[in-house]
Amino acid sequence: MRTDTPLPDKKFPRASSISSLIEFGAYIAGKKVAADDIADAVRLVREHNHDSPQPTAYVWVGLYEPDAPEVEWLAETFGLHPLAVEDAIKAHQRPKVERYGDSLFVVLKTVAFVDPEAKSASSEIIATGEIMVFVGPDFVVTVRHGAHSPLADVREKLEDKPKLLNRGPTGVLHAIADYVVDKYLYVADQMQAELEDVEAAVFAEVSSRDINRIYQLKREMLELKRAVAPLLAPFNALPQRRMIPSEMREYFRDVGDHLSRVCEQVQSSNELSDSILQAALARTNALANEDMRKISSWVAILAVPTMIAGIYGMNFDHMPETHEVWGYPAVLSVMIIACTLLHRAFRRNGWL
Numbered sequence: 001m002r003t004d005t006p007l008p009d010k011k012f013p014r015a016s017s018i019s020s021l022i023e024f025g026a027y028i029a030g031k032k033v034a035a036d037d038i039a040d041a042v043r044l045v046r047e048h049n050h051d052s053p054q055p056t057a058y059v060w061v062g063l064y065e066p067d068a069p070e071v072e073w074l075a076e077t078f079g080l081h082p083l084a085v086e087d088a089i090k091a092h093q094r095p096k097v098e099r100y101g102d103s104l105f106v107v108l109k110t111v112a113f114v115d116p117e118a119k120s121a122s123s124e125i126i127a128t129g130e131i132m133v134f135v136g137p138d139f140v141v142t143v144r145h146g147a148h149s150p151l152a153d154v155r156e157k158l159e160d161k162p163k164l165l166n167r168g169p170t171g172v173l174h175a176i177a178d179y180v181v182d183k184y185l186y187v188a189d190q191m192q193a194e195l196e197d198v199e200a201a202v203f204a205e206v207s208s209r210d211i212n213r214i215y216q217l218k219r220e221m222l223e224l225k226r227a228v229a230p231l232l233a234p235f236n237a238l239p240q241r242r243m244i245p246s247e248m249r250e251y252f253r254d255v256g257d258h259l260s261r262v263c264e265q266v267q268s269s270n271e272l273s274d275s276i277l278q279a280a281l282a283r284t285n286a287l288a289n290e291d292m293r294k295i296s297s298w299v300a301i302l303a304v305p306t307m308i309a310g311i312y313g314m315n316f317d318h319m320p321e322t323h324e325v326w327g328y329p330a331v332l333s334v335m336i337i338a339c340t341l342l343h344r345a346f347r348r349n350g351w352l
Contacts, residue, residue, distance in 0.1 A: 020066035022144075023155065028057040030162030042077060045138050058169045060140045062151060078139045081105070088132040091145040095227065097234035103136040104243055106173065108180045109227035112148035113190040125194070125220040126187060128227060131180065133173055135243075140172045154179050170244055174251045177235070181255055184228055184262040191221060192269050195276060202280045214280050218273040225266050232263050297346040304342065305335040
């Protein structure tokens with residue numbers, strides 16, 4: 001696709017004056033070309049594409065939590081749709097893939113597993129963020145929200161391999177999507193391990209019965225499901241879009257396959273968390289009933305000597321065995337024998 005769009009007359013701000021700008025670059029023939037600022041990068045790319053029979057050059061601009069004024073000039077330069085720009089600024093969007101003219105707007109939820117040593121009992125297990133990607137014929141604009149999942153490693157990986165860079169803007173989109181989905185796989189595996197540990201604790205001889213921890217895992221599994229599940233249908237349909245070159249479609253199918261695997265794993269883990277929560281509640285009730293049986297058994301055992309002692313403590317003058325020499329040992333013997341028989345009976349029935 002030829003990109004003959006001229007540069008606008010509006011003066012671009014310099015990169016140093018944009019607080020949200022992480023990095024930018026002009027990529028021509030599989031290499032990053034030096035540019036003074038974003039305007040210069042756009043000029044170089046469009047001049048190259050204008051003179052090339054197969055234009056593959058593009059500009060990649062990366063922003064981190066930008067404000068509205070910092071995105072306005074990018075929207076005018078690349079023709080970004082106002083609704084998509086508004087979504088990118090406000091964040092907290094549902095994962096989606098939308099087309100606006102000859103560009104795509106992709107929202108990816110990012111997830112990260114919190115270091116167990118850094119989290120407390122009430123803190124989050126999964127940290128979430130967002131990456132918005134604008135993909136056009138000669139540009140890629142990424143807007144990231146959240147401190148985790150930086151794209152520096154993705155950019156370095158592409159820059160080290162000219163063949164990957166030469167795939168164009170859709171190649172960058174694939175690299176970002178593949179990176180995010182790999183994070184999903186890692187977090188899903190870590191959550192599965194957490195659930196297995198909790199499951200073992202629930203059915204241990206001495207159960208911790210930490211219902212709060214189990215509920216927290218359940219809540220985090222739902223958060224992970226909300227991040228992953230909405231992307232499955234759009235990514236399965238992405239290879240059929242006309243904007244995706246035929247040579248890139250198999251790569252997006254591979255990402256879709258990995259995403260399907262993540263969705264299945266998240267679904268199974270979510271069902272497992274339901275089962276663990278129900279088992280923990282049942283286990284808690286069973287242990288409470290067992291404690292009540294033990295308490296009731298000891299109360300019944302102690303009731304016998306209490307009753308006998310109460311009878312002989314009434315201080316009446318005419319009571320049997322009160323003036324006999326063998327009366328005291330006989331009463332103690334009766335107490336001991338009765339308590340022993342009751343204890344054996346309760347042990348035999350599993351109450352003690």
